[in-house]
Amino acid sequence: MDRLTDHLIVISFDCLSSLDLRIIKEMPNFQELLKIGSYCPNVKTIYPSVTYPCHATIVTGNFPSRHGVVSNTKLQPGNPSPDWHWHRHHIKGTTLYDEAKKARLTTAALLWPVTAKAEIDYNMPEIFANRPWHHQIAVSLWNGSTSFQLEMNRRFGHIRNGLFQPQLDDFVLEAAVETIQRKKPNLMLIHFTDLDSHRHYHGFSSEQAHEALKRHDDRLGRIIKALREAGIYDHSTIIALGDHSALDESKAIKPNVLLKEEGLINVNAQGKITDWRAYCKSCDGSAYIYVKDRDDQVTYKKVKALLDKLKVDEKNGIEEVLNGKEAGERGADGTCAFMIEASLGFYITEGLQGEYLDVITSEEVKAGKYTFASHGYSPEKPDYDTILIASGKGIKEGAIVPSMHLTDEGPTFARLLGLHLGDTDGSPVRGLLSL
Known part of the structure; x- marks a missing residue:
């Protein structure tokens, strides 16, 4: 199967809602993607609609009942801080990054859920120290790409303030820009949680959530600029998506x-x-x-x-x-x-x-x-869809796909890279693709 793109950059803006579309349409960098790309304003999420099952679905094209990540955290009754499904082995079956690796494509992931110990070339997994004797940097290094993470921490670690936002996403952004410019991966998965954090603690329509959307637009602009400076923009596809909404x-x-x-x-x-x-x-x-x-x-x-x-x-x-x-x-x-x-x-x-x-x-x-x-609610709740915006190589210009499912995203991304995820619950969304 021929590749439709040389570089696929998937950016997950955690908790980006279909209700945000009218706001981000007025923001310059989201506006740029929408102007030359295509989008779906109503992407139905999965059940339960929480982050880790959603992100496992995005890279497998399957429902939680099939890929095995059925909640964020493990069933550990009485544990005030249960362990999360951090590790690749929690996902049953193959993933987008596994198939990319088999095809000898270069892969990178920055705080993408359920990627600890995954076979990813440049991997900074989302995992945190969950025991009193654990240290965050050591836990991250052990579960990802050691030299890559050491280099990112040496260059940009001063930006981070633990797990607090917006500093964490600012750190991830600098690492993403550096990785694009120096490594030029064929597949890059980036997870930003600024919006999700501020919606949790201030409310869905809070001023803090609106400011997080503005910061996300700036981050998107920096990624677009990095692709241009690396000389690969015209050979790249940018996907901006959400995983679920919130109430x-x-x-x-x-x-x-x-x-x-x-x-x-x-x-x-x-x-x-x-x-x-x-x-x-x-x-x-x-x-x-x-x-x-x-x-x-x-x-x-x-x-x-x-x-x-x-x-x-x-x-x-x-x-x-x-x-x-x-x-x-x-x-x-x-x-x-x-x-x-x-x-x-x-x-x-x-x-x-x-x-x-x-x-x-x-x-x-x-x-x-x-x-x-x-979040975590049923996808049948009203006004609870998320969105997907696609732009660049292999993507139609100006197409609007009225609706799709989160399970369709993995197969669509696989098609862009000339890969196949096997028998999946979702299907490629041909309405987004140029071929």
């Missing part, structure tokens, strides 16, 4: 509080879990309910009765209850006992203490206990 919330619900009251979660005097029969695994706007022993019908029926009772009263914040089979049919983890969807204005946590329902205050958000906006 404001004012109330947090804690199903584990009720599961504990029902005797399905046991805790010690310090409030730590010692054993469990059923557990609520949060995906923010949705959540899995797992039954430890899948043959335990007594616990299953007890949990079902509890959820059915909660759903009756809209004040409890549960819009829908799915069983495991139904969750799997929607692309989520079919091994769960149940999957619950939060109503508008609510989101779900794994908290064990206090009451089932908490009203979110500014003080709690500042303390990092809660957020003002979340």
Whole structure:
């Protein structure tokens, strides 16, 4: 299969929404891409619509039920900071960067989720120190390209301020510009989280979120400039995309509080879990309910009765209850006992203490206990789509694809690079491609 482009630059602006399109159309660098490229204003995301499953879908073309990354974090009941699905081995099957590597194309990834220990030439994986004895730089170096990361940290490490935004994305940007100019990769995956962070802590339509969009436009401009300075702009394709949208919330619900009251979660005097029969695994706007022993019908029926009772009263914040089979049919983890969807204005946590329902205050958000906006909700929620903009070699000029699915992105990118991801849930979007 012939390649349609020599250099594919995929830029994920985490939490970029279809509702942002009217705003970024007025920003100079997004405007430049839109003027000479094509776009889809309504990209339907996956379920659950959280970052790690979304990014695994983007590079595989498959739903979470198939690629295996069914939530951001692992099921670790009682762990106040569960480990994330950081590593490549969490993804079942092949990926866009695996196929590029097989084709002897040069690959680079900057803070792209689920790439720790991946076979990527220039890899700075998204992973953080999650143990008291871990050091962030050492963890990153161990799980990515050591010499490449050392060089990026030597040059630009002074920009970073831990995981805080916008400094983290500013660091990623400088590393991306340097990599484009010096390495000229055939495939480059870049993940920016500035917008997502500010929506979480200030709200979807906050001034802070708007300022993050402006910074993203500047970052996009710097990447376009780097491609020109490297002499590869005319041989490159730029993809700007989002992974999910977000919704404001004012109330947090804690199903584990009720599961504990029902005797399905046991805790010690310090409030730590010692054993469990059923557990609520949060995906923010949705959540899995797992039954430890899948043959335990007594616990299953007890949990079902509890959820059915909660759903009756809209004040409890549960819009829908799915069983495991139904969750799997929607692309989520079919091994769960149940999957619950939060109503508008609510989101779900794994908290064990206090009451089932908490009203979110500014003080709690500042303390990092809660957020003002979340994702993870069903893709069927209104005004919840994301977008994709494509420009450059191999892309039609001026085409508008009315709608597509997140699973279609990987196969489309593979076609641009003359690659094939095999039998995928999504398909190449021919309406974007020049051939």
